[in-house]
Every structure is written in C-alpha cells, then in structure tokens.
Amino acid sequence: xxxxxxxxxxVHEICDxxxxxxxxxxxxxxxxxxxxxxxxxxxxxxxxxxxARAELARHPPGPRGxxxxxxxxx
Numbered sequence: 001x002x003x004x005x006x007x008x009x010x011v012h013e014i015c016d017x018x019x020x021x022x023x024x025x026x027x028x029x030x031x032x033x034x035x036x037x038x039x040x041x042x043x044x045x046x047x048x049x050x051x052a053r054a055e056l057a058r059h060p061p062g063p064r065g066x067x068x069x070x071x072x073x074x
Contacts, residue, residue: 018060025053 023030027041043049 014060021056021060025049025056 019035023033023035023038026043027038028043030038044052
C-alpha cells in the first residue's frame, strides 16, 4: 500500500480540511499558528459568523462516517 492510499492518508485529508475551515473562520488564530494567507483578515463576529463557527464545531468537514479504524500494522 503506498502513502496515498494508506489509512493515514485519509486521516490527513480530514485534518487538512478541518484546519483549512478553521483558519478561514478564525483568521487571527490562523496567523498565530503560522498558517499563511489570513494575515490581513479579521474574524466575522456577525450572527452569520457565529453560526458558521458553531456549525464547524458541531459538524467538522470530512467523511466522518466513511473512516474506519485499522489495527496498528494492518
């Protein structure tokens, strides 16, 4: 199994999507964490911005139901 099809690759894709969305919704935190591209943005504190952050916290992106655990070494 190559790296692109390993179980870890799927986990990394999910994590990348989570971080990308978090950085978009929390640009000041993204800048603090060293994630480029958000240096001149500010968080949206409107009701829509609060809803978007709450939705991300409740339902992060990614194929949650399609990820299966594999025993170590499998």
